[in-house]
Amino acid sequence: MxxxxxxxxxxxxxxxxxxxxxxxxxxxxxxxxxxxxxxxxxxxxxxxxxxxxxxxxxxxxxxxxxxxxxxxxxxxxxxxxxxxxxxxxxxxxxxxxxxxxxxxxxxxxxxxxxxxxxxxxxxxxxxxxxxxxxxxxxxxxxxxxxxxxxxxxxxxxxxxxxxxxxxxxxxxxxxxxxxxxxxxxxxxxxxxxxxxxxxxxxxxxxxxxxxxxxxxxxxxxxxxxxxxxxxxxxxxxxxxxxxxxxxxxxxxxxxxxxxxxxxxxxxxxxxxxxxxxxxxxxxxxxxxxxxxxxxxxxxxxxxxxxxxxxxxxxxxxxxxxxxxxxxxxxxxxxxxxxxxxxxxxxxxxxxxxxxxxxxxxxxxxNGGIDPKPMKITDWKQHAIDTSTPGAIEAQDMTEFAKFAKDLIVENPDNFRIFGPDETKSNRMAEIFKVTNRQWMEAQKPEYDEWIAPVGRVIDSQLSEHQCEGFLEGYVLTGRHGFFASYEAFLRVVDSMITQHFKWLRKAADHKWRKQYPSLNLIATSTVFQQDHNGYTHQDPGLLTHLSEKKPEFIREYLPADANSLMAVMTEALSSEERINLIVSSKHPRPQFYSAEEAEVLVNDGLKIIDWASTDGDNEPDLVIAAAGTEPNLEALAAVSLLNKEFPEMKIRFINVVDLLKLRHPSQDPRGLTDEEFDAYFTADKPIIFAFHGYEGLVRDIFFKRHNHNLMIHGYRENGDITTPFDMRVFSEMDRFHLAQDGALAVKGEAAAEFAQKMTDTVNYHHDYIRANGVDIDEVVNWKWEALNK
Known part of the structure; x- marks a missing residue:
């Protein structure tokens, strides 16, 4: 009829x-x-x-x-x-x-x-x-x-x-x-x-x-x-x-x-x-x-x-x-x-x-039309050889882009990358060897770059809201992707991200709802790398903002080098029902961690780095922990300074990648038990914690732990247009302040001369950059050296 x-x-x-x-x-x-x-x-x-x-x-x-x-x-x-x-x-x-x-x-x-x-x-x-x-x-x-x-x-x-x-x-x-x-x-x-x-x-x-x-x-x-x-x-x-x-x-x-x-x-x-x-x-x-x-x-x-x-x-x-x-x-x-x-x-x-x-x-x-899991290639084919830690310099986002290029090829119709005119700035130009920016407007070939009607990247509108909205609509309908943006300007959409979290939180209560691929956010051009754009571009607060949400749905990763970043992205892109925040460097940096170390860091959330520690099987005198790219670099340099000055000091260095894994199990089901936590951080030894974000987040994490002998060096809301190293000095998240606090915590008055030397070096740095506009040679030419054990 x-x-x-x-x-x-x-x-x-x-x-x-x-x-x-x-x-x-x-x-x-x-x-x-x-x-x-x-x-x-x-x-x-x-x-x-x-x-x-x-x-x-x-x-x-x-x-x-x-x-x-x-x-x-x-x-x-x-x-x-x-x-x-x-x-x-x-x-x-x-x-x-x-x-x-x-x-x-x-x-x-x-x-x-x-x-x-x-x-x-x-x-x-x-x-x-x-x-x-x-x-x-x-x-x-x-x-x-x-x-x-x-x-x-x-x-x-x-x-x-x-x-x-x-x-x-x-x-x-x-x-x-x-x-x-x-x-x-x-x-x-x-x-x-x-x-x-x-x-x-x-x-x-x-x-x-x-x-x-x-x-x-x-x-x-x-x-x-x-x-x-x-x-x-x-x-x-x-x-x-x-x-x-x-x-x-x-x-x-x-x-x-x-x-x-x-x-x-x-x-x-x-x-x-x-x-x-x-x-x-x-x-x-x-x-x-x-x-x-x-x-x-x-x-x-x-x-x-x-x-x-x-x-x-x-x-x-x-x-x-x-x-x-x-x-x-x-x-x-x-x-x-x-x-x-x-x-x-x-x-x-x-x-x-x-x-x-x-x-x-x-x-x-409800989960999408015929949703398919991502085909994730082996990132280790792009791994950097770190057999000599720190010997090779590379840009983490550039190296990750080689891996992302493979993912685009393997997932031609269910994986997309979004950004607010920042894909090239965030050092992912490598992906344009296999795809373009999708763009339907008129083209001007003499001015345009990687623009075409078909492409797996949408980054040609300068709107964080559009990027976040496109990605949310894409993953809520069963597909995969990530949104990479300047760290400070992810805050533009932090309420949108919160609304997505609320959706995941409520949807999880209903068994008829199918699962969604995770929402993946890459925060790059980070707070300690914004020496050239200045104070307005410096805000790591999304870490704190998301940490306050239900822990089952939130992950915060701070990979310190390219291998760690690729291992993290493999985990993030394979996951469901989460918001993954990945804080990553785009600037040239020493590459420290092997592929094997990177996978342990992702699986366990943190790792005692043997080659950067001198405590052996003993109780350390000092624990130095780091979460983030610059915190790792400065913390390792501080370990080196202390080891040269106090070779007898037993130092344990811990790299933290999955930050929220440090929380107490009463706050986060994934959290380390007290016994596990103390096995890393001890029950009472001094801890110097170099952190990428606001210090209150780490302070909260340690609140329910035995060890409160903690000195945190994070972002202290100080910044300007300056040199790269001076950005860290502004917040005393630099090697000299870290080493100074560590020495005084262990040696007390016996470290007074070394402490003064650190102060003098910072003062010298202060005067030198204002005269020359570049960082001091002690920082620019620093290389990791094997420790005295």
Whole structure:
């Protein structure tokens, strides 16, 4: 039987779906019982504290119902991203109507008892969130912190050529910086290899208590804006459902036809020859709080900010206006939607796409479409020979890029690299021997470098938000990658990273959720290497920020050389359900650790370095520990200074790579036991800890340990444009201060002369760099020498 998707009869079914979703959405806000109003509402039926945000709901339910229609009409592979904040009922209600919610949560059965359960748990203790949270079927995007809908959608459709991401963007969200910047996403979507994003800008006119900017713009102004940004805007809107339904159907059809035409034309040729497309964007104007109360207490509700949250003041303790609530709910004609058992009638559910075509259970929203593990080559084929520690100088990120190049070749369609115009600066140019930067805009060959329509690197937009959003969308849909950026400017997106952590944390509570590849962040151009850019570029605080999150989901790696970095990246790219922060050097550095040592450092988290220690099998006099590239370099130089001056001193040197492994097991399940910790650090011997980040993080780690005889030398929020070594001196994270503290801790007054020598050397350094502009020879020409043992 042929279905006429454009007929009045079919649109009446779309309307019935919409009314059902609206009815269930209102019931979720107010009710915990009697969801079908089969008897007079009592106090026991109402929640004491109704929670919800009505303003966005009906408009989004309308969009969702019409997306179902085009999925059926065009046989689409489509999923839904809910950008407007607090619109949680939308995806809950629609997944209940299509039956998938009950399939995942059988207690929310397709009858009155199940509907009662659904209403009670919404925004209720022990229940579900008011956002499209991880417990919500079909969601990969919670919409709590606004601004990331379009970047998540774009990340999701990269390398997914058959998918359309319906990205609903609220007009409040559209005012955020990240969302405004994400209209550039079309510059990176290849219509051959990638899917399509259908942005639906939902202009309902109100935020919490303000109008929205774009809704006050004329269609003419918005037309110019979007056309100037390379999009093809389609306008639809109104207040009368009888008129808006056919208008929306026509607009949706036009948008899908445009997408299919763009793809068909491009796919008749090669991806390498594709050009930028003018993808459609739907601008939908319907009232905030549509179909709800028109006015309340003499003030307008529908169409303005007053519809934002709970529009009618009714709860278990305030029953005065309950008749108004009942009238509102009955306006959706529930008797036409539900049978006598409280089950949605077949005529309502008839427009539901079938099986995995339902947006709520599209596989892309739960681990991805046919996800594949990464093929990870053996990094040791690129290992540096460190048989003489420190004899070879290399740039860690340059060496890692040789390994990354192999990964690109082995994973041609499920691995990507993202960055904000920093891939070359971060010393990864080697990868461009096998790939390009994906870029759909015009090219200027005389000026451009590694620019092409096809490439595994997206780094041509200077936006950390876009990089993070693209990567999140990519890994949440089952693929792999990393985002490399200047360390200080990863802080630009630390709240985005936090939101991703919250997603992982909540998703882990739901067994039906499949696992995701980890989110990998490389922080380079680091705090102690920013001597040329200055104080603004110096901030290692992401280490502290992430360390405060649930430990099961966070790893912080501080590899001190290229071998260690490649071993860390092998672990990170193989992992799932984590955020891996890797702090790495890009400048030339002595290479100290063998491939075997690097793998132990990753597997165990830390290692006593025999060739840099003199304690043998004995209890040391002094423990020197280091976490990070410059901390390792300076700590090893301090070991050398102390060994030459005090050859009898028993020194133990520890390199720490997996920082959070040092935490107590009561704080982190992976943490070393007290016995293991003391075997490394002793119970009472002095410890000099050279650290890449803020000192408080290490201080917290040692708080529950036996040994508090600790002196930490980390970043002390001092910096400037200066010489490389002076950056370390600013924070006393240099060899001379480290050696001075170590000597005084072990020898006391007997080390006074050596301590003064260290002070004199620092003073000499201070004067020398200001006269000559370069570091002193003692630092520049230093080489590791075998210790006196």
């Amino acid at each position: 042929t279905v006429n998707y454009d007929s009045k009869e079919y649109l009446a079914k779309v309307d019935a779906w919409w009314r059902a979703a609206n009815y269930i959405s209102v019931a979720q806000m107010y009710l915990k019982d009697n969801p079908l109003l089969t008897r007079e509402i009592s106090e026991e039926d109402l929640k004491i504290h109704p929670i919800g945000h009505w303003g966005t709901i009906a408009g989004q339910n309308f969009i969702y119902a019409h997306l179902n229609r085009v999925i059926n009409k065009f046989d689409l592979n489509m999923f839904y991203l809910e950008g407007p904040g607090h619109g949680g009922q939308v995806m809950v209600s629609n997944s209940y109507v299509d039956g998938s919610y009950s399939e995942i949560y059988p207690e929310a059965s397709q009858d009155e008892a199940g509907l009662k359960h659904l209403c009670k748990i919404f925004s209720f203790p022990g229940g579900i969130a008011s956002h499209a949270a991880p417990e919500t079927p079909g969601s990969i995007h919670e919409g709590g912190e606004l601004g990331y809908t379009l970047s998540h959608a774009t990340g999701a459709i990269l390398d997914n050529p058959d998918v359309i991401a319906a990205a609903v963007i609220g007009d409040g969200e559209a005012e955020t910086g990240p969302l405004a910047g994400s209209w550039f996403s079309n510059s990176f979507i290849n219509p051959v290899n990638d899917g399509a994003v259908l942005p639906i800008l939902y202009l309902n006119g109100g935020k919490i208590s303000n109008p929205t900017i774009l809704e006050r713009k004329t269609d003419e102004d918005l037309q110019k804006y979007f056309e100037g940004m390379g999009w093809s805007p389609l306008f639809v809107g109104g207040t009368d459902p009888e008129k808006v339904h056919p208008a929306m159907a026509q607009t949706m059809d036009t948008a899908i036809t445009m997408i299919k035409d763009i793809q068909a034309k491009a796919r008749a040729g090669k991806a390498e020859d594709a050009t930028i497309a003018n993808w459609p964007v739907i601008v939908c104007r319907t009232p905030k709080g549509w179909t709800g109360p028109k006015t309340w207490a003499g003030e307008p509700i529908e169409g303005g900010f007053r519809a934002h949250q709970v529009p009618i003041p009714v709860d278990a303790h305030h029953m005065k206006h309950v008749d108004a609530l009942v009238d509102w709910m009955k306006s959706y004609r529930p008797e036409e939607l539900f049978d006598e058992n409280g089950t949605l009638k077949d005529s309502v559910r008839e427009i539901s796409p079938k099986g995995d075509k339902r947006m709520s259970v599209n596989p892309i929203t």
